[in-house]
Amino acid sequence: MESIHLKDASGAYRFAPLRRARFRLGATRPGLLPADEGAEVAFAGRSNVGKSSVLNLLCGQKGLARVSRTPGRTQAINIFDLDPGQRLVDLPGYGYAKVPGTMRRSWGDLLEQYMRRRRSLKAVVLIMDIRHAPSPIDLEMLDFARDCGHVIHVLANKADKLSRGAAQQCLRQMRGAAGLDDVDIQLFSALSGLGLEDLHRHMALWLGEAPSAPSQKHTPPGAGADSASSGTGHEPLA
Numbered sequence: 001m002e003s004i005h006l007k008d009a010s011g012a013y014r015f016a017p018l019r020r021a022r023f024r025l026g027a028t029r030p031g032l033l034p035a036d037e038g039a040e041v042a043f044a045g046r047s048n049v050g051k052s053s054v055l056n057l058l059c060g061q062k063g064l065a066r067v068s069r070t071p072g073r074t075q076a077i078n079i080f081d082l083d084p085g086q087r088l089v090d091l092p093g094y095g096y097a098k099v100p101g102t103m104r105r106s107w108g109d110l111l112e113q114y115m116r117r118r119r120s121l122k123a124v125v126l127i128m129d130i131r132h133a134p135s136p137i138d139l140e141m142l143d144f145a146r147d148c149g150h151v152i153h154v155l156a157n158k159a160d161k162l163s164r165g166a167a168q169q170c171l172r173q174m175r176g177a178a179g180l181d182d183v184d185i186q187l188f189s190a191l192s193g194l195g196l197e198d199l200h201r202h203m204a205l206w207l208g209e210a211p212s213a214p215s216q217k218h219t220p221p222g223a224g225a226d227s228a229s230s231g232t233g234h235e236p237l238a
């Protein structure tokens, strides 16, 4: 059996199926989405917030999310397969000023249907820029995901652009902001890798319970790396 938990060279915990992420398809209408089975986690955020960088870092594959940017796929829901029954979902970046109204509507419809109906969607990771207050469109997305009953996890990305103290202060402000007070928010940097281990732990928790995945021991986010590697063993990343 392939390993579920790995440690990288620094000994940090890694959820190994992410390493095996492969682009499957870009769905431009709900009928093209894979069967609503197993477990998936969707990533959302304004364009330029660092969503591709986060996905590439998370999966340890530099060019992974580039596929989402190829013409015709930027407005699609891009699906990446991990191990059987587990998927990563790259939602279209929002906030493009130049998208024509008709396109914006059809992509909004696709997103709306996806968020409302998708039972296999275990969590929505919403990426924001730590330096900026949440935009109205971020808050709209948050409210919508909340209304649909989804677990929401916010990455306060680009934390490397601030000093440690300033980042902590911005995090506190974000946590206290209207509309964000009840969601889980973590510091992140797609550049330095800050917060990466914590995100891997969350991914393991959300995706590890896919019915078709091999049974395994789960470790809640925040638990020690050593206990996370028990069960199926671990090995260094190549």
Ligand code: GDP
Pocket (backbone or CB within 6 Å): 045, 046, 047, 048, 049, 050, 051, 052, 053, 054, 093, 157, 158, 159, 160, 161, 188, 189, 190, 191, 192
């Ligand atoms: P996307 O449009 O949301 O997919 O954003 P990209 O991943 O293409 O990133 C947009 C820009 O932000 C690029 O120049 C990235 O190098 C930069 N970027 C992304 N994440 C970070 C981060 O955590 N720190 C810093 N300093 N730059 C970042």
